[in-house]
Amino acid sequence: MLKTLVRDRAVIIGLILYALIVLLPPQTSEVFRVMLTAVEPLYRVVWMVVWPALLVSLFLVLACIVVLDSDIHDEKLDRDRSWILPAILALAPPLATALAVYLAALTLRPDQQKQAAVVAGVCVVASLLAAIAAGQMSKRATSLLETHTELARYGRYGALAALLMLLGAALAVPYRGGEAVVALAQLAGPLLLIAIFVSALAVALSFLTRIFRETRVPILTLVVAAVTLFDLSGINNNHQIRPLNNQAQPELRTINAATLETWLQKRTDHEAYKDKPYPIILVAAQGGGIYAAYHTATVLAGLQEAWPEFGDHVFAVSAVSGGSIGTSLYVSLAQKIQNNELQCPGNPKPKMQDLVDKYFSNDLLSPLLLMGLFPDFAQRFWPQGNNKFDRALGLEYALEQAWAKLAKDCAIKGPNPFTSGFGDLF
Secondary structure (H helix, E strand, O other): HHHHHHOOOOHHHHHHHHHHHHHHHHHHHHHHHHHHOOOOOHHHHHHHHHHHHHHHHHHHHHHHHHHHHOOOOOOOOOOOHHHHHHHHHHHHHHHHHHHHHHHHHHHHHHHHHHHHHHHHHHHHHHHHHHHHHHHHHHHHHHHHHHHHHHHHHHHHHHHHHHHHHHHHHHHHHHHHHHHHHHHHHHHOOHHHHHHHHHHHHHHHHHHHHHHHHHHHHHHHHHHHHHHHHHHOOOOOOOOOOOOOOOOOOOOOOOOOHHHHHHHOOOOOOOOHHOOOOOOEEEEOOOOHHHHHHHHHHHHHHHHHHHHHHHHHHHHEEEEHHHHHHHHHHHHHHHHHHHOOOOOEEEOOOHHHHHHHHHHOOOOHHHHHHHHHHOHHHHHHOOOOOOOOOOHHHHHHHHHHHHHHHHHHHHOOOOOOOOOOOHHHHO
16 A cells, blocks of 8 residues: 555645645635625536536546556556555545535525535535546556557657647747736636646656656656755746836835825815814725725725715825735726716716726636646746746736726726826826
8 A cells, every 4th residue: 555655646646735725725715605606507506616626536547547557567566456546536536625615615604505515415426426437447447558558658648748738828828918818717717727737737747756667767856956946046036026118117205294285285175174174094905815905995985985075085095915906996996987987888877886896706816826827837947037927917917807897898998007007096
């Protein structure tokens, strides 16, 4: 048993990695909750959840057979038990997904929990069927490869060609621009992107393991050492702030007594406050990802709707991370509404809160995953940085396209504020 674990460690690592990704991060639980609460037919939800898990099962089994192939003629290999590991590899991903769905549904309403139970149940049934199919496929493959060794060679060539094609596609997508990145990522969705990444990684590790067994060259160790060296030296750092072409550096404004006095002189409603203190509002927004972004934009939009003069009294904004996204969206929408530069069909004067909801209803996670798991991950293995492979671009592109979609739906005039310099917001 220990020999099997060592020999097939590549696929076992892939299995553990997939289980950790779907079970531990709160972001993955949120993905499942969004799917379970979406206004979608149940069969579509089942398909979107089960299909990626089965894809991982399939490629883990195929990778296992690729690894086992080098031991086909090993007399110590127990033929009667050779199906056990492939069956486990096929069984585990859908089971891990079923558990992840169950855990994600604990905070949902009872009716939504019933839907989650159906999805989890289908995952369990799929895992059992996949395990039976994998066990049978492994037995037949082992028998077939013993007598037709050229099939194993062709299979490896096919797997290698598929890996190279995936790598080429991953490296080519960023050059198609932000619109292509967002469209492809949102079409696939986060679970399928994770499944493809884990599957490809398991197959790649299987090839490296095979090379080591046949040549005794510790190529995986050398690759890890090179990646570590590149990272520590910073020679392949690709995380650069994206500059805008032909645009001057924004002027940095100092906040002091003179700035405040100038701002006060430009206010037009002093008469309404001649007998009481003039309201001066400072906005501070903390980080916390998209949760912070949505919370910040929602609160500011609510204040704006409750008090239409709210924006006129905001003197300064201090924000970081997700909070800066929320404040940027609020400032952009406030400017468009004030200048009458938007008009949604059937709703000539939409509430700002509705516009915030519409903006954040877009899938902002998948483009980040696409860039992070493929181009940016591949960048770690190359000694020269390429800014087009920066995973942060995935989020930037997603934010830009979310505004472009909102602008199309609500006929918003003017340039996209998320493709402009941040100085243009003030």
